[in-house]
Amino acid sequence: MVVTGKGGVGKTTVAAALALLGAREGRRTIAAELSGQRRIPGLLGHPTAGAPGREEELSPGLWATTLDPEGALAEWAGQVVRPRALVELAVRSRAFAGFVQAAPGARELVSITKAWELGRSERWLPGRRRFDLVVLDAPASGHGLGLLRTPQTYADIARVGPVAGQARLVVEQLSDPARCAIVLVATAEETPVNETLELQERLAEVLGRGPSLIVANGIVRERLSAREREEVAGASAAVAAPVARALDVRHARAALQEAQLRRLRRGAAAPVLTLPLLAGHGLGPDELATLAGELGRRLS
Numbered sequence: 445m446v447v448t449g450k451g452g453v454g455k456t457t458v459a460a461a462l463a464l465l466g467a468r469e470g471r472r473t474i475a476a477e478l479s480g481q482r483r484i485p486g487l488l489g490h491p492t493a494g495a496p497g498r499e500e501e502l503s504p505g506l507w508a509t510t511l512d513p514e515g516a517l518a519e520w521a522g523q524v525v526r527p528r529a530l531v532e533l534a535v536r537s538r539a540f541a542g543f544v545q546a547a548p549g550a551r552e553l554v555s556i557t558k559a560w561e562l563g564r565s566e567r568w569l570p571g572r573r574r575f576d577l578v579v580l581d582a583p584a585s586g587h588g589l590g591l592l593r594t595p596q597t598y599a600d601i602a603r604v605g606p607v608a609g610q611a612r613l614v615v616e617q618l619s620d621p622a623r624c625a626i627v628l629v630a631t632a633e634e635t636p637v638n639e640t641l642e643l644q645e646r647l648a649e650v651l652g653r654g655p656s657l658i659v660a661n662g663i664v665r666e667r668l669s670a671r672e673r674e675e676v677a678g679a680s681a682a683v684a685a686p687v688a689r690a691l692d693v694r695h696a697r698a699a700l701q702e703a704q705l706r707r708l709r710r711g712a713a714a715p716v717l718t719l720p721l722l723a724g725h726g727l728g729p730d731e732l733a734t735l736a737g738e739l740g741r742r743l744s
């Protein structure tokens with residue numbers, strides 16, 4: 445499951461909630477973040493030190509990892525290069541590290557391939573078990589799309605050999621909606637809705653498929669009825685005035701979101717689910733459980 449969308453709309457939050465839901469439903473689930481990121485364990489209430497590449501169990505059936513391109517490339521090389529001693533020589537060479545750092549798209553290729561590997565029954569390292577569900581917290585729109593496109597680019601460039609063969613396996617899975625869900629996260633505002641609809645088009649060009657699900661996040665539900673608005677306006681006590689103003693703003697926001705949500709639904713090629721804007725100071729395990737519950741109800 446690949447989660448992408450405009451920056452700041454709640455991708456990481458939704459990815460964590462989807463992983464929690466998957467684990468609750470009995471799937472051996474792992475949430476994967478990209479190199480340098482480690483937010484999901486904390487969101488789920490189990491902050492971990494998290495050495496890159498390590499797979500850590502947060503709670504029964506729920507795991508988290510931060511993808512480590514250099515480590516993943518070494519694991520992959522271990523599969524295709526024989527004898528093993530040669531792999532170790534290669535890994536220690538500068539050319540090897542240089543590939544991930546310098547070749548265009550190499551980090552992306554290795555990262556998406558590693559995410560693919562987490563769901564394989566033959567894992568690259570002995571003793572590792574496959575995951576039933578891998579939730580990848582992918583980067584924002586343009587970079588997210590780049591990540592999804594890279595395996596095809598490498599398959600085209602390499603044409604034959606182990607890199608092309610491996611890249612093709614990843615392309616196959618990404619292109620198949622039955623084996624890979626692509627979740628687009630948006631908020632119900634003009635620009636995020638535009639960007640989501642555009643992302644949907646680009647996805648069709650890049651992978652020949654659409655999104656599996658669109659999540660409209662941060663929805664304000666308290667739209668007031670005409671009568672409630674009159675009542676609020678009529679409450680003239682001094683303390684009521686700021687409350688009335690706050691309610692009015694909230695009402696205006698809800699009305700605006702409704703219009704954008706309608707636009708999103710009209711253009712969407714996948715079901716659109718909504719998640720509420722949760723009040724409070726930052727999100728933690730309780731809020732994530734609430735969001736997972738909402739997703740579960742709407743997806744069942």
Ligand SMILES: Nc1ncnc2c1ncn2[C@@H]1O[C@H](COP(=O)(O)OP(=O)(O)O)[C@@H](O)[C@H]1O
Nearest residue numbers: 451452453454455456457662720721722726727
């Ligand atoms: N449903 C929600 N209710 C309240 N706050 C939210 C909600 N979803 C996300 N946030 C907050 O919005 C901010 C951006 O969310 P995040 O998941 O980091 O977005 P992204 O990964 O797309 O950049 C964070 O501070 C997060 O806590």
Ligand SMILES: [Mg+2]
Nearest residue numbers: 455456457581
């Ligand atoms: Mg994020």
